[in-house]
Amino acid sequence: MLSNLLLHSIVPTPSSELNPFLKCRNSSPLFLVSTRHERVRCLAKKKIGFMDQILDYIEGGPKLRKWYGAPDLVSKDESALKDEDGFSEEGTIRDAVLVTDGDTEIGQMVILSLIVKKARVKALVKDKKAALEAFGLYVEPVAGDIRDGPSLKKALREVRTIICPKEGFLSSAASLKGVQHIVLLSQLSNYRSASGVQALLKGNAKKMAEQDEAVLVASGIPYTIIQAGSLLDTPGGNQGFSFEEGCATAGTLSKEDAAFICVEATDVIPKGGFAFEVANGNEQVSDWKVWLTRLLEKTEQLQ
Numbered sequence: 001m002l003s004n005l006l007l008h009s010i011v012p013t014p015s016s017e018l019n020p021f022l023k024c025r026n027s028s029p030l031f032l033v034s035t036r037h038e039r040v041r042c043l044a045k046k047k048i049g050f051m052d053q054i055l056d057y058i059e060g061g062p063k064l065r066k067w068y069g070a071p072d073l074v075s076k077d078e079s080a081l082k083d084e085d086g087f088s089e090e091g092t093i094r095d096a097v098l099v100t101d102g103d104t105e106i107g108q109m110v111i112l113s114l115i116v117k118k119a120r121v122k123a124l125v126k127d128k129k130a131a132l133e134a135f136g137l138y139v140e141p142v143a144g145d146i147r148d149g150p151s152l153k154k155a156l157r158e159v160r161t162i163i164c165p166k167e168g169f170l171s172s173a174a175s176l177k178g179v180q181h182i183v184l185l186s187q188l189s190n191y192r193s194a195s196g197v198q199a200l201l202k203g204n205a206k207k208m209a210e211q212d213e214a215v216l217v218a219s220g221i222p223y224t225i226i227q228a229g230s231l232l233d234t235p236g237g238n239q240g241f242s243f244e245e246g247c248a249t250a251g252t253l254s255k256e257d258a259a260f261i262c263v264e265a266t267d268v269i270p271k272g273g274f275a276f277e278v279a280n281g282n283e284q285v286s287d288w289k290v291w292l293t294r295l296l297e298k299t300e301q302l303q
Helices: 015-026 050-058 062-068 105-116 128-138 149-155 188-193 196-201 203-219 255-267 288-302
Strands: 038-041 044-047 096-099 120-124 139-142 159-164 181-186 223-228 230-232 240-242 252-254 273-281
Touching (some): 105 128, 159 255, 181 255, 188 203, 188 223, 196 203, 203 223, 223 255, 255 288, 273 288
Parallel strands (some): 096 120
8 A cells, every 4th residue: 555655746857857866865955846736725826845856756767767777667578576486595686775664654765775876776665566666676576474484575675774664673573584683763752751641542553563672682783773753744844853861752843854774874883882863953963974974972981
């Protein structure tokens, strides 16, 4: 099931207006908005977000594929849906990033940011055919029960890094053998600060988030936990950031910004565990790799 992000109607925009989006790859998220690229909903004009613009590129046909260097997308033949029987792990080059919950809105935002980064993307989805229709060959969709050893092993083929934008995967996965880095977007601080009705509504999510973090810490795999403020459906790139202690509990963070940070975190692999809080604020980050490396070094010195 595709999220509403993929179901919006799209008004074409000349590609010349959107070329500058490549600037976002090595800097803070520049979520560009074309002045001519607008959506109409309830008779009110609203500028679309960065993720919708990237979807326009994905759906843009041969020009985008030529830029990206990808082959023509599969049409009616389903060759891309076939699984590789007899696959051997021997000599495997682990160069893929696996995104869990690829059917969710936040999962799709992470996928789009990875596509911009020109990463090799695999995604855990419920409907492989729908994922191919949405992303073409920019994504290798995998469907299966993660609690089942063979299914999970198939999903983890050639995977170097896992990005978990939603709770539930790590506590359910049968094995994570071969993975070299896990990035977890955590809402646990937000869940723990909830009270009253909200605490009841978030009770199950809180339990899964706690289990995920416990499994991750015990796994022995290098990990990065992004302790995010309450996630909002607001455009990314409009604000700076805050990394102060407690900001994840009291602050908020755009989902687009959260997805971007998850992807940038794949470039900085800790020796063990690494966790930091982030919410939208006033601090500007010009180079995420440099910033994350410095924060990691500071964290390791305190341990």
